[in-house]
Amino acid sequence: MKKCAQLKSLITSSNLEFIMEAHNGVSAKIVEEAGFKGIWASGLSISAALGVRDNNEASWTQVLEVCEFMSDATSIPILLDGDTGFGNFNSFRRLVQKLEQRNIAGVCIEDKTFPKTNSFIGGEKQPLADIEEFCGKIKSGKDYQKDSDFVIVARVEAFIAGWGLNEAIKRANAYADAGADAILIHSKISSDKEIEDFMQQWQNTKPVVIVPTMYFSTPTEKFNKSGVSLVIWANHTLRASITNMQQVTKQIYTDQSLMNIEDKIVPVREIFRIQNVLEYKEAENRYLPKKESFKGLILAASKGDNFGTLTDEKPKTMIQISEETILSRIVNTLNARSIKDISVVVGFKKEAVNLPNLKYIENADYKNYGILYSLFKSLDVFTGNLIITFGDILFEEDILRKLLASDQDIVLAVDSTKYNDISKPRDLVVGSHVHSGNFGSISVCHLNEIQEVNPGIDLTKFTGEYMGLLKLNSNGSEIFRRSFEELKKNDPDFIESATLNDFFNYLIKNKQPVYIQYFKGQWKDIDSIEDLTYLVDLYTEK
Numbered sequence: 001m002k003k004c005a006q007l008k009s010l011i012t013s014s015n016l017e018f019i020m021e022a023h024n025g026v027s028a029k030i031v032e033e034a035g036f037k038g039i040w041a042s043g044l045s046i047s048a049a050l051g052v053r054d055n056n057e058a059s060w061t062q063v064l065e066v067c068e069f070m071s072d073a074t075s076i077p078i079l080l081d082g083d084t085g086f087g088n089f090n091s092f093r094r095l096v097q098k099l100e101q102r103n104i105a106g107v108c109i110e111d112k113t114f115p116k117t118n119s120f121i122g123g124e125k126q127p128l129a130d131i132e133e134f135c136g137k138i139k140s141g142k143d144y145q146k147d148s149d150f151v152i153v154a155r156v157e158a159f160i161a162g163w164g165l166n167e168a169i170k171r172a173n174a175y176a177d178a179g180a181d182a183i184l185i186h187s188k189i190s191s192d193k194e195i196e197d198f199m200q201q202w203q204n205t206k207p208v209v210i211v212p213t214m215y216f217s218t219p220t221e222k223f224n225k226s227g228v229s230l231v232i233w234a235n236h237t238l239r240a241s242i243t244n245m246q247q248v249t250k251q252i253y254t255d256q257s258l259m260n261i262e263d264k265i266v267p268v269r270e271i272f273r274i275q276n277v278l279e280y281k282e283a284e285n286r287y288l289p290k291k292e293s294f295k296g297l298i299l300a301a302s303k304g305d306n307f308g309t310l311t312d313e314k315p316k317t318m319i320q321i322s323e324e325t326i327l328s329r330i331v332n333t334l335n336a337r338s339i340k341d342i343s344v345v346v347g348f349k350k351e352a353v354n355l356p357n358l359k360y361i362e363n364a365d366y367k368n369y370g371i372l373y374s375l376f377k378s379l380d381v382f383t384g385n386l387i388i389t390f391g392d393i394l395f396e397e398d399i400l401r402k403l404l405a406s407d408q409d410i411v412l413a414v415d416s417t418k419y420n421d422i423s424k425p426r427d428l429v430v431g432s433h434v435h436s437g438n439f440g441s442i443s444v445c446h447l448n449e450i451q452e453v454n455p456g457i458d459l460t461k462f463t464g465e466y467m468g469l470l471k472l473n474s475n476g477s478e479i480f481r482r483s484f485e486e487l488k489k490n491d492p493d494f495i496e497s498a499t500l501n502d503f504f505n506y507l508i509k510n511k512q513p514v515y516i517q518y519f520k521g522q523w524k525d526i527d528s529i530e531d532l533t534y535l536v537d538l539y540t541e542k
């Protein structure tokens with residue numbers, strides 16, 4: 001049901017109904033969550049919440065703006081306290097149009113003069129509006145509202161201004177005849193006497209609305225009996241929040257600590273719930289381009305041969321190349337492509353691997369078991385997208401960028417630079433295509449085979465060298481996990497004795513989609529003092 005119709009039916013229902021004050025989005029939401037079927041957008045509360053007086057110091061468009069936030073935050077109707085209509089008939093009919101445009105269900109205007117003063121401040125001195133003029137105002141609103149259910153309540157201030165019952169009844173009848181959907185009869189005395197008198201005298205069929213702020217001790221049942229249609233609890237969310245804000249701020253000021261208030265106020269997550277942060281998360285999933293986040297896994301458990309005393313007290317990955325360790329250079333490259341969740345498998349001199357913001361996984365058996373075992377030890381990491389790199393290679397960010405953008409589940413970074421001969425063992429691959437590196441040449445293809453090749457062996461069949469850098473998407477991670485688990489069950493020796501190359505070949509044999517992405521150069525493995533010297537020169541020159 002539209003909000004106007006909801007409010008209309010509240011006012012016309014045969015039951016006594018209640019609406020509750022709110023003054024901003026959060027209080028409106030709280031009112032709705034409490035179970036109320038409607039909201040009173042109180043002029044007193046909205047102005048107080050804005051830090052100004054209830055004398056039309058907030059402009060009508062500022063009030064409108066607050067109402068819009070309240071309405072957007074809720075699904076129950078709002079009756080705006082429209083004061084005196086913010087001017088003459090012309091201002092009021094424009095207000096009505098603007099309220100309808102913002103899905104505010106109704107407005108209440110009082111028969112005083114602009115700028116108004118709150119009814120509880122020197123009410124007797126307040127002049128009442130001319131009856132005819134006020135009736136014209138009501139008519140203009142009714143004439144210009146688009147939705148026939150939009151509600152206009154006329155508020156009679158006769159009691160407030162010190163007039164008697166006759167004046168109140170006379171005005172109420174006039175306003176009802178002018179088209180008002182309901183009459184709000186206001187009273188500031190501490191008993192319900194004026195209201196009772198009015199209700200007894202009121203013959204008109206138009207519903208009556210009351211605001212029992214000052215006659216709060218009257219049992220609600222009495223209002224029901226006397227035929228009131230709608231009760232407005234007019235300022236109680238504001239007053240409750242002031243009570244609490246005063247207590248809490250005083251306490252924090254005195255204590256210079258939050259210790260004594262933490263359990264007296266809602267946790268931050270309650271704010272998030274009220275704001276419906278959950279919906280935003282869901283919407284992000286629906287509407288934002290899927291920016292895949294990647295984790296990193298760096299395999300750095302081994303000591304590294306060929307580095308003499310450099311690796312007495314630390315593994316190779318912690319060797320410095322001009323100010324920075326190999327490991328931190330790898331981490332920096334990963335960070336540069338927003339990979340922040342990085343795990344490192346450590347083994348040899350694990351305490352020497354001490355970079356901040358990394359997760360450490362231990363391969364205590366690094367001496368006996370190799371890289372495959374390190375991967376197996378990292379099984380928990382194999383969820384979602386993952387970049388796995390050896391801890392002793394450097395690669396340019398561009399390589400990582402292309403790997404991250406690749407579509408395939410399992411992609412190995414391969415250097416297609418051709419060797420006639422090699423001077424040390426290398427992990428060479430046979431791809432389903434060769435890579436010329438020329439414009440348009442195929443750069444992604446299937447991996448058919450990978451093996452460690454020793455110097456002196458015929459290299460013609462190989463199409464490139466595996467750099468030790470690998471991308472898995474969630475499927476790829478799942479394939480790795482599953483395969484590890486299968487191997488552990490069916491062939492436990494494999495994980496302990498086989499190499500990473502063996503594992504890739506195992507995947508290929510089992511028809512898993514293993515791909516390679518070709519590059520030309522742009523990386524360096526660090527296997528000897530010469531490699532180090534080359535890099536130190538390189539970085540020192542820069």
Ligand code: SPV
Nearest residue numbers: 042043044045081119234
């Ligand atoms: C308001 O809530 O702003 C009202 C009711 O107009 S009263 O303050 O009682 O006048």
Ligand code: MG
Nearest residue numbers: 042043044081
């Ligand atoms: Mg008011």
